[in-house]
Amino acid sequence: MVRTPMKEARRAPGSEWLKNHPRLLEVAYIVSKRLIKLGYPLARKLAPRLAERTMVRSEELVKGYAFNCQMCGQCILHSTGMTCPMNCPKNLRNGPCGGVRANGHCEVIPEMPCVWVQAWERSQRMLIYADEIQVVQPPVNRALQGSSAWVNMLDGVDTRTPKGWQPVEQ
Numbered sequence: 001m002v003r004t005p006m007k008e009a010r011r012a013p014g015s016e017w018l019k020n021h022p023r024l025l026e027v028a029y030i031v032s033k034r035l036i037k038l039g040y041p042l043a044r045k046l047a048p049r050l051a052e053r054t055m056v057r058s059e060e061l062v063k064g065y066a067f068n069c070q071m072c073g074q075c076i077l078h079s080t081g082m083t084c085p086m087n088c089p090k091n092l093r094n095g096p097c098g099g100v101r102a103n104g105h106c107e108v109i110p111e112m113p114c115v116w117v118q119a120w121e122r123s124q125r126m127l128i129y130a131d132e133i134q135v136v137q138p139p140v141n142r143a144l145q146g147s148s149a150w151v152n153m154l155d156g157v158d159t160r161t162p163k164g165w166q167p168v169e170q
């Protein structure tokens with residue numbers, strides 16, 4: 001499995017605008033999922049190592065720019081209003097914690113808006129995945145840190161989906 005080390009979170013120019021347009025990102029997610037489902041199995045047959053490395057680097061670049069992706073390897077962006085939960089200083093996957101300030105900011109970093117307040121607000125603007133924020137997520141599997149979430153999803157390594165949950169058909 002190809003892995004990358006964990007990176008420090010950063011705020012890229014324009015990324016806040018993107019994150020505040022969750023419907024646009026939702027469409028991008030659906031299109032990406034279809035393309036990757038079609039293209040990746042073929043690429044892996046031809047050049048397995050290169051295909052996986054390309055996926056890891058692409059996620060680092062694209063999701064790193066747009067979402068401050070921390071490469072957890074188990075992406076739940078579409079379940080959290082296209083807001084990366086790993087940017088929560090407590091790394092909560094089922095936030096928010098009890099410490100959200102009256103102004104909606106983070107308990108740990110007061111100048112930062114609470115990731116989970118943003119996730120809830122943005123999720124409610126989504127068309128297809130708005131309800132997925134109610135899915136209870138299992139604890140993050142640190143063994144997948146630095147690997148490709150898309151590859152993990154396709155390989156069935158990412159077993160985050162709770163039993164009984166019916167995914168949205170695409």
Ligand code: SF4
Binds near residue numbers: 067069071074076
């Ligand atoms: S949930 Fe994981 S894979 Fe998705 S953007 Fe956040 S750190 Fe990256």
